[in-house]
Structure formats: structure tokens, C-alpha cells
Amino acid sequence: MSKAIAKTGAVRALGAMSGTSLDGVDAAVVVTDGERIHDFGESSYREYTDAERSVLRAGLGQWTGPEVEAAAKICDAAHAAALAEFGDADIIGFHGQTLAHAPRLQGTLQVGDGAALAERLGKPVVWDFRSDDVAMGGEGAPLAPFFHFACAKYIGAEQPLCFLNLGGVGNLTYVDPRFDRPEEPGALLAFDTGPANAPVNDLVQERLGIPWDADGKVALSGTVETGALELFLAEPYFARMPPKSLDRNDFAEMVTLVRELSNADAAATLTAMCAASVAQGMQHCPQPPEVVLATGGGRRNPVLMEMLRVSLDCAVKPVEDAGLDGDMLEAQAFAHLAVRVARGMPTSAPGTTGVSASVGGGVVSVPGAETDG
Numbered sequence: 001m002s003k004a005i006a007k008t009g010a011v012r013a014l015g016a017m018s019g020t021s022l023d024g025v026d027a028a029v030v031v032t033d034g035e036r037i038h039d040f041g042e043s044s045y046r047e048y049t050d051a052e053r054s055v056l057r058a059g060l061g062q063w064t065g066p067e068v069e070a071a072a073k074i075c076d077a078a079h080a081a082a083l084a085e086f087g088d089a090d091i092i093g094f095h096g097q098t099l100a101h102a103p104r105l106q107g108t109l110q111v112g113d114g115a116a117l118a119e120r121l122g123k124p125v126v127w128d129f130r131s132d133d134v135a136m137g138g139e140g141a142p143l144a145p146f147f148h149f150a151c152a153k154y155i156g157a158e159q160p161l162c163f164l165n166l167g168g169v170g171n172l173t174y175v176d177p178r179f180d181r182p183e184e185p186g187a188l189l190a191f192d193t194g195p196a197n198a199p200v201n202d203l204v205q206e207r208l209g210i211p212w213d214a215d216g217k218v219a220l221s222g223t224v225e226t227g228a229l230e231l232f233l234a235e236p237y238f239a240r241m242p243p244k245s246l247d248r249n250d251f252a253e254m255v256t257l258v259r260e261l262s263n264a265d266a267a268a269t270l271t272a273m274c275a276a277s278v279a280q281g282m283q284h285c286p287q288p289p290e291v292v293l294a295t296g297g298g299r300r301n302p303v304l305m306e307m308l309r310v311s312l313d314c315a316v317k318p319v320e321d322a323g324l325d326g327d328m329l330e331a332q333a334f335a336h337l338a339v340r341v342a343r344g345m346p347t348s349a350p351g352t353t354g355v356s357a358s359v360g361g362g363v364v365s366v367p368g369a370e371t372d373g
Helices: 050-061 066-083 114-121 132-137 147-156 199-207 214-220 227-233 263-282 302-311 329-342
Strands: 011-018 024-034 037-047 090-104 105-110 125-127 160-165 170-177 188-196 291-295 315-318 363-365
Touching: 011 066, 011 227, 024 050, 024 066, 024 329, 037 066, 037 147, 050 066, 050 263, 066 090, 066 105, 066 114, 090 114, 090 329, 105 132, 114 125, 114 227, 114 363, 125 329, 147 160, 147 170, 147 188, 147 329, 160 263, 160 329, 170 263, 188 263, 199 214, 199 263, 214 263, 214 291, 227 263, 263 302, 291 302
Parallel strands: 011 090, 090 125, 160 291, 291 315
Antiparallel strands: 011 024, 024 037, 090 105, 125 363, 160 170, 170 188
């Protein structure tokens, strides 16, 4: 791996993320040695067009076939365009686009050709982050927790706290910064809490022709249907002990529960389902966290954030209150993880994905050289 970057010291790592909410490609620079965050660099966002989003959406839940191939082409082109804006990165972390995730069945599928991207950009690219974890019995998700641990150290946290990512799917990372390394038992607990923005996005796209409920405006005027909420919380997933993970479409029947409701009531109920699933998940924390720092698009939804504040027993704040960038945290995570992979450090552990032992997943592709796994 040493041919990718220097063996020691901080490097400029560029990470890219395209989440299941299908809004666009986030790209961000982190100056890191793989353990400690030294600084945060520039970032950018490349939004998908409606046509691109439609192609990606058609590939969701598919493992093979023309829809997957078309989605891969969109993913590669969009990432190449977004990452080409950054000229001086030492290494790139390329997550790709998750189309399907069933770790106990078929596995996990992130489309995107990291080797081709490395040749195109002339930089070493780390990609296929999840497959090794799944092969060793892990869920393959979430992968940001090791970065969250570094963030907790960066902001000077001294007591346990949680990072709550509200993307297409919600995921929670419990961090105890009193530990020295993220792979130590007890340092981290992470899992998917349940659906987050994806069901609401799908609802308003289908009914109103808009990609998401901006600022929670649709949900704001609605009333939560408590019967539907109770049926949702009866799903067996919520009784499972973490670590555990979800595919974007695992709760597709949520839309059925709100089918007869008005647009506003349906949006309000789906939003309440997200908040309730987080509240359920918080019960798994080893001890009450000092604060929950929300990241991802959901933190911009005042209706969702208020529901979380009402239902949780601790402060709920956007990560910006701690000096972090909630729009770019996922992209920054894969920049940080890229350095860890290239230097042979673990990127997941039993407490984050349920993997049998700490593992450093990922493939390193270097321009003009053979690919390393």
C-alpha cells in the first residue's frame, strides 16, 4: 500500500459521497494521518439533474442488469466531474453509489469504477470499502463511525456523545472519546436506526413532483397518524440488537401505511416515523450521551429536528454547533477512511458493523499500477 501515499504523516485526502437520498455528489478535503484530523479543507457539491436522479432511482434495489449499468455510468461521470475540481489531493476516497444492500443475503452493491477514476484523475483512489467487512460477517455499514471517533477527538469531546446521520437511511454512532482508538471494545457502537429522508423524498416526488420536503414545509401543516406510527414501530427490526443495517428500500411498506392520508398528514407521519425510530435506537446506547449531533440533510428539516428534541432525553443540535460541516461529513469520512485503508488501519470493528474482528476494507487503485485489495 505504501506506493499510494507516504507511510506516515498527514496528507490531503479527498473524499466523495453520493447517498441514498440521491441528491448529488459531495466532495471534501481532510488533512489527516488516518488517526487524527489535522484540518479540514475545501469542499464542493455537484447536484444530480432530474434525468440523472431518475436513472439512479431506477437502479435502486437491483443487483445486475441494464439499470445497474446505466446507474454506474451516471455515478462515474458525476464523480469524475466533481472530483476534477480538486487538483492537489494526495489520495481519493470514492464510496460510489449504493444500489442494493443485503449483507446476509446477496451482499452489498456500490457501483462505480475506482480503478478507472484513478486513471482519469491521476491520483490513487480507495474504493469498494464495504465488501471485506461483509465477507467477514459484518453488516458493511455504517462506515462513518471511525471518522466520527476522530471528529469527537477533534472537537475536544470528553464525555460520550452521538452522531446522528439523517440521510436516506438514519444511522447513529455512539462515541466514547475516553478511549484512545476507535477499534477498542466500548469506544464505538453504531447501527442504522431506520428510514430517514428516503420515504418522505419518495412520497413528495410521487405526489408533488418535488425531490424532497424542503424545510419540512409539507409535513409542517400535517397531523401525525398515530395508528400508522404504532404499526411502523412494531416492525421486528427495532427489537434487534445492534449492530444492524438497512437497505434504502427495506421499509418500502411505510408508504402503504400512509397511502390514504393527505399529502401533509402523510409527510408528517413519515417524518414522525424517522424520529421515533431514532428514539428507539437511543435505548441501545451504553450510557446516555451528552449530546446528539445531527448531520445529513435531515438536520435542515425543522419539523424533524423538533420531533427529535421532544422525544430524546438529551440535547439535539446540528453538527455545525460543534464546528463541523453537516453537509460534508460523509464525504470527509471517506477521505479519512481512504488514508486508513492505504496505511493498513482498520475501518470497522465488531461494535460498528458486527464484523467478527476489526477489518480495514477497501481496494487501492493507483494510476498505471495494478490494483491492491
